[in-house]
Amino acid sequence: DAGITQSPRHKVTETGTPVTLRCHQTENHRYMYWYRQDPGHGLRLIHYSYGVKDTDKGEVSDGYSVSRSKTEDFLLTLESATSSQTSVYFCAIREVNTEAFFGQGTRLTVV
Amino acid sequence: KNEVEQSPQNLTAQEGEFITINCSYSVGISALHWLQQHPGGGIVSLFMLSSGKKKHGRLIATINIQEKHSSLHITASHPRDSAVYICAVRWRGEKLTFGTGTRLTIIP
Numbered sequence: 001d002a003g004i005t006q007s008p009r010h011k012v013t014e015t016g017t018p019v020t021l022r023c024h025q026t027e028n029h030r031y032m033y034w035y036r037q038d039p040g041h042g043l044r045l046i047h048y049s050y051g052v053k054d055t056d057k058g059e060v061s062d063g064y065s066v067s068r069s070k071t072e073d074f075l076l077t078l079e080s081a082t083s084s085q086t087s088v089y090f091c092a093i094r095e096v097n098t099e100a101f102f103g104q105g106t107r108l109t110v111v
Numbered sequence: 112k113n114e115v116e117q118s119p120q121n122l123t124a125q126e127g128e129f130i131t132i133n134c135s136y137s138v139g140i141s142a143l144h145w146l147q148q149h150p151g152g153g154i155v156s157l158f159m160l161s162s163g164k165k166k167h168g169r170l171i172a173t174i175n176i177q178e179k180h181s182s183l184h185i186t187a188s189h190p191r192d193s194a195v196y197i198c199a200v201r202w203r204g205e206k207l208t209f210g211t212g213t214r215l216t217i218i219p
Contacts (some may be wrong), residue, residue, distance in 0.1 A: 033206075033207075035209075037155075039213065040211065041116065042197070042208075042209035042210050042211045043154075043199070043211075044208065046205060046208070048205070048206065050205065058206070066141065090153075090154060094205065097142070098159070099158075099159040100144060100151055100156055100199075101143060102146075102154040102155070102156075103153065104152075104153040105153060105154075
């Protein structure tokens, strides 16, 4: 199995609080991605990174920010969580022209 | 925008049946991925292909670039194959666009 871990795996937080999800890899892959998965939708890209300090927005980036200060870690931050951000979040890693490897997911509930 | 459509959305079959799941997309791509997600579980990559056909065990994936279409086949289906199968395409840089998945249930 590819070395990719997400933390936490589950989180319940209150509306308006900041939340940070962590994705850690041991594969030294260049590309890292954050997706959210909601019923009736395919996985949707929030942000992705193509190198240390190099990030770009995806299709559902509003309300989210990311940082990648070293190759192995990609952080997703919800600055002020809202109920619409209740979802399952997946991190993925890839190298150029290779398959994608996914973390186990983080179930986030905003109450 | 690349539209990715999967069919059927839901599929129930008897153990042993031959299964076909389809994926079509609207814009030319550099690669197509098939993924598997078990209930409550993580997502596992099954195949990445840009042309032709690939086989792994009882799973076969094909792609027709001209028709913008791919199929995932499962031979001799088994209850442990029950999962959601997801198609994703890579078409601009290194981003992936995902279909909404096909929920497969195999009845013993």
